[in-house]
Amino acid sequence: MHGPGSSGWLLVALCAGTGVYCLLRMRSRIEEQRRTAGGEALMGFGMAAMAVPAAAMAPPRWAWAVYTAVFGAAALRALWALWAARSGLHHLHHLMGASAMVYMAAVTANGTHSGVPVLTGVLLVYFTAYVLRTGARLVPAAGAAPAGGGPPGGARAPGWGDRLELARACRLSMGMGMLAMLLTI
Template sequence: MHGPAASGWLLVALCATTGAYCLLRMRSRVEEQRRTAGGEALMGFGMAAMAVPAAAFTPPSWAWPVYAVVFGAAGLHALWAARAGTRHLHHPLGAGAMVYMAVAMAVSPGAGQGHPHGSSGIPLLTGVLLLYFTGYVLVTGVRLVPVAAVAGDRAPGAGEASGWGDRPELARACRLSMGIAMVAMLLTM
């Protein structure tokens, strides 16, 4: 291991790849996939940008408030979309966590010199977010475990011509990877 820079670049690659796949999901024939894919792509690319190691690029001081505004708007949009039910409350919570991290980076003493580690954020809020995202990762991981099909049951979507972008297990894997990345980013707070 080459230290924090190597893990930072791995996090950037994971988040950027996830964001790119989510962009491809926006072409899906399944309406629910298209609806959630845009927000997830924004989250993936935003997490990738925030995870760039400070040794490679130090964002200007105005970047953190811009992140906060963009993810605040995305969170409000996701909250508005979730008003019909509690199914997608994870999206506004994820956007809120991104706003929290951006604000913590903006107000931290080392914000102009790079990414502060371990000295920013409110410990209780960081802990609550860590607990939530750790639980989310565990639950999402369990949902990826294959279940044996009962004889005679058709798999959801069986018989339909669906592309690889419409596969729910790939969408869950992307959400799982973004959840893991969120835990990793929150651990540095």
């Protein structure tokens, strides 16, 4: 994290904007959206805070311990949800994301900015695959209805916070942000 100024600020803006959108998704009519939006907002804002360029604001050493504790708790919550659901790739992704944040905070707290190469490599492979998979899911299928065509049968159109493609775009941007942050370790 704490890379060059302009790219660092772009990453901060991307992650903070994603966090704001995820907070807005917590007002959704769809229970699944509400359930996942809080964790995703935490990730977005946490990534934004960790990406602030050091030249602008070097956080105190104890801040990295706070990041480690907060994202450690988020990882435990995701592990519990994964175990309770006995399935669910989304819970696994939250576990991987929170664990990556714990790892990056712990590495940064040591002041070395160089993590365990094998662990960093595994996380890079996971998030690269996630970004490619999520990006591919955003591509419209052949013969799909245009975005402006209303729902079939006169059903009520989903609100802008309930649109699955917007949630996927946010997840894609956070995955790309995670890749950018892992590359600095």
